Amino acid sequence: MLNRIVVGAHYGLKDWIIQRCTAIVMALYTLVLLAILCVAQPGSFEAWRAIFGHGLMKFATFLFFISLFYHAWIGIRDIWMDYVTCTRMRLALMLVTLAVLVGYTGWVSLILGRL
């Protein structure tokens, strides 16, 4: 293959917007959670479970983790793009990252579903 520099993938803006939106979601969730914990002051497993077992809290927690994983995906992908110059290695690392993050999403779903 010719060793020419190729750019012009015409993406990046959506990820940049999503990274900012997910950061806002995570910041809001953290503030709300801190407020709830300050008010409820859970001292037992049942009390913690009651907080996270509420339907709205389950949804918010799931949204937080989805935001976290998408945010992490963009950040880690950027690290691979910065430091890994071999295209095959970069693709492999991206796939591993995706697999781990999708796995985490499934794991979060299982935990929240059991509450």
Add this chain to the structure above:
Amino acid sequence: MTTPRTLQFRIYRYDPDKDAAPYMQDISVEIDDHDHKLLDALVKLKAKDDSIAFRRSCREGICGSDAMNINGRNGLACLTDISDLKTPITLRPLPGLPVIRDLIVDMTQFFKQYHSIKPYLVNNDPPPERERLQSPEDREELNGLYECILCACCSTSCPSFWWNPDKFVGPAGLLNAYRFIADTRDQATSERLDNLEDPYRLFRCHTIMNCVDVCPKGLNPTLAIGKIKEMMTRRFV
């Protein structure tokens, strides 16, 4: 009556024709009260040891040719006050670019990126008799952009440019890209945004603002990059 004093330097030396590897040379030079800027001392140093190579031209911060890494920070020798520097003054070439000799770097990659953003006005209307006019408000937007002297202090202090100098346009190139995107006389705004919408060309900027920190002209490439992203968002959303 002038008071002579000795200034200590540690200078990066490398002559590919003679040296197997780069090394740091300790050297001192006598300066007097008339020598205020680092370039004044370097000119005296050059008179003492003419094998030391560095670029300089206008000696007043306009040509941008004497950009170098001064005590770990990029800057122009002609604008840097000797009194602000700790001694020994450590001088290295701009980081991230291939060294031609001593403090002289090969800026081909830097200018390739600059040329890639088409740094000229694109306007297909027939030229008016005198000039293409702008309102004072439209002209105001170009302040802080057109002053860039392409010294490369910003781009060579940017880690994203160190890792991907062949793909990332770099702060200087992006500042100049916005200079033409913001110009109301330019008719290629959409093409310019298309040209930059790329994970490498624009989105390698992670807003760490090293560029703003070192710009010897006090410009803000991060702000210009942010405005490009804002314009892309306005176009997209």
